[in-house]
Amino acid sequence: MQAIGRRHWAIAEGWIPSESSFSDHALISHETACILNTGDKEAHVMITVFFADREPVGPFRVTVAPRRTLHLRFNDLKDPAPIPRDTDYSSVFESDVPVILQHTRLDSRHSEISLMTTTAYSES
Amino acid sequence: MQAIGRRHWAIAEGWIPSESSFSDHALISHETACILNTGDKEAHVMITVFFADREPVGPFRVTVAPRRTLHLRFNDLKDPAPIPRDTDYSSVFESDVPVILQHTRLDSRHSEISLMTTTAYSES
Amino acid sequence: MQAIGRRHWAIAEGWIPSESSFSDHALISHETACILNTGDKEAHVMITVFFADREPVGPFRVTVAPRRTLHLRFNDLKDPAPIPRDTDYSSVFESDVPVILQHTRLDSRHSEISLMTTTAYSES
Amino acid sequence: MQAIGRRHWAIAEGWIPSESSFSDHALISHETACILNTGDKEAHVMITVFFADREPVGPFRVTVAPRRTLHLRFNDLKDPAPIPRDTDYSSVFESDVPVILQHTRLDSRHSEISLMTTTAYSES
Numbered sequence: 273m274q275a276i277g278r279r280h281w282a283i284a285e286g287w288i289p290s291e292s293s294f295s296d297h298a299l300i301s302h303e304t305a306c307i308l309n310t311g312d313k314e315a316h317v318m319i320t321v322f323f324a325d326r327e328p329v330g331p332f333r334v335t336v337a338p339r340r341t342l343h344l345r346f347n348d349l350k351d352p353a354p355i356p357r358d359t360d361y362s363s364v365f366e367s368d369v370p371v372i373l374q375h376t377r378l379d380s381r382h383s384e385i386s387l388m389t390t391t392a393y394s395e396s
Numbered sequence: 397m398q399a400i401g402r403r404h405w406a407i408a409e410g411w412i413p414s415e416s417s418f419s420d421h422a423l424i425s426h427e428t429a430c431i432l433n434t435g436d437k438e439a440h441v442m443i444t445v446f447f448a449d450r451e452p453v454g455p456f457r458v459t460v461a462p463r464r465t466l467h468l469r470f471n472d473l474k475d476p477a478p479i480p481r482d483t484d485y486s487s488v489f490e491s492d493v494p495v496i497l498q499h500t501r502l503d504s505r506h507s508e509i510s511l512m513t514t515t516a517y518s519e520s
Numbered sequence: 521m522q523a524i525g526r527r528h529w530a531i532a533e534g535w536i537p538s539e540s541s542f543s544d545h546a547l548i549s550h551e552t553a554c555i556l557n558t559g560d561k562e563a564h565v566m567i568t569v570f571f572a573d574r575e576p577v578g579p580f581r582v583t584v585a586p587r588r589t590l591h592l593r594f595n596d597l598k599d600p601a602p603i604p605r606d607t608d609y610s611s612v613f614e615s616d617v618p619v620i621l622q623h624t625r626l627d628s629r630h631s632e633i634s635l636m637t638t639t640a641y642s643e644s
Numbered sequence: 645m646q647a648i649g650r651r652h653w654a655i656a657e658g659w660i661p662s663e664s665s666f667s668d669h670a671l672i673s674h675e676t677a678c679i680l681n682t683g684d685k686e687a688h689v690m691i692t693v694f695f696a697d698r699e700p701v702g703p704f705r706v707t708v709a710p711r712r713t714l715h716l717r718f719n720d721l722k723d724p725a726p727i728p729r730d731t732d733y734s735s736v737f738e739s740d741v742p743v744i745l746q747h748t749r750l751d752s753r754h755s756e757i758s759l760m761t762t763t764a765y766s767e768s
Contacts, residue, residue, distance in 0.1 A: 273692050273703075273736060276652050276767050280400050284430035284465065284498035285513055289422075298661075298730070299753075306656035308694055308734040320397050322432055322465045331397075341656065341694045341734035358422070362432040362465035362496070364397060372734070372765045374656035379511055381423075384632060387751055387760040388511040389657055393496045393518070394765070395400050404524050408554035408589065408622035409637055413546075444521050446556055446589045455521075482546070486556040486589035486620070488521060503635055505547075508756060512637040517620045519524050528648050532678035532713065532746035533761055537670075568645050570680055570713045579645075606670065610680040610713035610744070612645060627759055629671075636759040641744045641766070643648050 275311035277370030278394040283363045285390075286321075288347055290357035291381045301380050303346045305363065305392075308372040309336040315367045321355060322362040329353050336371065365392075399435035401494030402518040407487045409514075410445075412471055414481035415505045425504050427470045429487065429516075432496040433460040439491045445479060446486040453477050460495065489516075523559035525618030528643040531611045534569075536595055538605035539629045549628050551594045553611065553640075556620040557584040563615045569603060570610040577601050584619065613640075647683035649742030652767040655735045658693075660719055662729035663753045673752050675718045677735065677764075680744040681708040687739045693727060694734040701725050708743065737764075 289301035309315040318331035332349050336342045346355045346363070355361060365373055373392040378385055413425035433439040438461060444454035456473050460466045470479045470487070479485060489497055497516040502509055537549035557563040562585060568578035580597050584590045594603045594611070603609060613621055621640040626633055661673035681687040686709060692702035704721050708714045718727045718735070727733060737745055745764040750757055 273690075273700075273738065274652065276654060276736065277765075280398065282400060282432060282434070282496040284432040284496045284515075285428075285467075285500050286430070286465070287467070304657075306658070306732075306734060308654060308656040308736075310654070310692075310694070310736055318397075320434075322434070322463060324465055324467065328397075328463050339694060339700050341658070341696055341732060343657075343659070343696065343732040360430075360465060360467040362430060364400065364432075364434055366397065372654045372656045374762065374765075375513075376657055376760065377511065377513070379509065382508050384508040384754050384756040385751065385758050386509050386511045386634075387749065387758045388500065388513040388636075389747075389749070389760040390498065390514045390638065390762045391656075391765050393401075393498075393515050404522065406524060406556060406558070406620040408556040408620045408639075409552075409591075409624055410554070410589070411591070442521075444558075446558070446587060448589055448591065452521075452587050484554075484589060484591040486554060488524065488556075488558055490521065499637075501635065501637070503633065506632050508632040510633050510635045510758075512624065512635040512760075514622065514638045514762065517525075517622075517639050517642070528646065530648060530680060530682070530744045532680040532744045532763075533676075533715075533748055534678070534713070535715070566645075568682075570682070570711060572713055572715065576645075576711050608678075608713060608715040610678060612648065612680075612682055614645065623761075625759065625761070627757065630756050632756040634757050634759045636748065636761040638746065638762045641649075641746075641763050 277372045279367050280395040281365040281373040282393045283375040286361035288357050289381045293380045304376045305344045306374045307336050307342045312338045313369050315369045315371050317367045320364045324360045401496045403491050404519040405489040405497040406517045407499040410485035412481050413505045417504045423504050428500045429468045430498045431460050431466045436462045437493050439493045439495050441491045444488045448484045525620045526642040527615050529613040529621040529640045531623040531640045534609035536605050537629050541628045547628050552624045553592045554622045555584050555590045560586045561617050563617045563619050565615045568612045572608045649744045650766040651739050653737040653745040654765045655747040658733035660729050661753045665752045676748045677716045678746045679708050680713045684710045685741050687741045687743050689739045692736045696732045
């Protein structure tokens with residue numbers, strides 16, 4: 273299979289609800305960046321998180337092994353700082369090898385869940 | 397971090413429900429244009445709103461500070477005119493520096509919320 | 521404002537639920553192609569609808585006036601034939617001038633509505 | 645009608661809920677890759693599925709007839725192996741002729757359904 277992807281990605285939307293109607297990990301309100309590395313080299317990804325009213329935070333660093341996908345929850349980011357809940361943010365991803373990025377939110381503030389997803393914005 | 401983005405964006409979908417089941421600001425039915433400015437200069441953005449049966453309205457003008465994100469609610473646009481509710485519209489964004497744009501609707505007409513999002517259409 | 525867009529678009533997803541929990545026009549289960557014409561000439565759009573197991577149907581013809589948006593419900597297409605409900609389909613749009621296309625489904629089979637949207641696939 | 649599309653596609657998101665509140669086929673929790681072949685030749689599509697912690701599985705092989713759409717449920721893939729439920733995955737599609745790909749999830753773990761969709765990432 274031919275490796276595909278791009279090295280620069282951005283997700284302009286970003287908002288993690290602080291509330292959830294469920295304690296099951298799969299159903300806790302969350303935002304995910306699904307990062308697919310189709311190639312044969314490790315992807316070293318630097319993430320910068322932008323806010324409305326203060327300087328960006330980052331880089332957060334994650335590694336995606338060759339031929340692996342990482343469904344990264346923004347909820348789980350901790351270093352250099354956690355992502356605040358109920359707060360507008362955006363994110364930019366820079367990888368040293370081509371990857372593919374898709375953004376998803378699961379919202380369970382109420383008794384039914386709501387989902388949204390989009391292929392992120394990319395540049396070579 | 398390398399600044400990324402494009403200067404021309406469009407969202408063909410547009411419809412703000414007039415009803416909401418909640419009074420909490422986060423849960424009022426709304427549409428958002430999330431505008432990310434990753435660069436070191438202010439982004440001056442002109443928004444033109446298109447309708448089904450009358451001339452476009454605009455430009456609305458917003459500024460996104462360097463290295464900031466603006467989650468702009470169409471509900472909040474007032475100058476030169478508010479966006480009518482329960483009405484088909486579309487929007488075009490022109491920025492003097494590259495930005496990244498994502499469209500989201502939260503619909504709370506009923507007792508559960510529904511979400512949708514997409515990276516907007518872009519041109520350099 | 522500079523006119524933007526592309527002339528060829530496709531929506532690979534397509535499925536109109538036959539059921540709705542509401543009789544309000546806005547809440548009847550539907551799929552929409554939002555077509556934005558930012559330019560100064562009429563857009564003459566030909567739509568071809570593809571199915572899983574039979575020849576495509578079309579062209580359906582719609583006109584989008586200059587500087588107008590058309591939120592076209594697939595539910596309302598009738599000539600040369602209506603779109604069957606509960607049936608897999610896809611659609612291709614060819615316009616004589618650049619337009620922008622976004623796909624949305626509202627599903628109200630159950631007592632809460634569910635939404636999804638995406639910028640369609642485009643070629644110049 | 646002019647044939648359009650691309651030969652390489654990827655969906656970084658992937659997760660099939662193991663639970664459903666309904667037994668109706670249309671309402672069982674599922675993920676779909678809608679593949680549109682607008683051209684006059686059969687599309688032979690090879691799908692590779694990536695996971696978080698083990699080697700990719702594939703190729704899965706599907707054929708999309710000329711001028712047809714295939715709304716392929718990941719739930720139905722069986723050869724060389726079924727897609728596990730409640731498991732992070734991603735997918736890459738390689739076609740010998742241009743096609744168009746859109747990703748959709750219907751989640752019915754709870755009593756209301758939730759939908760999400762996006763045009764997949766593509767390369768020529």
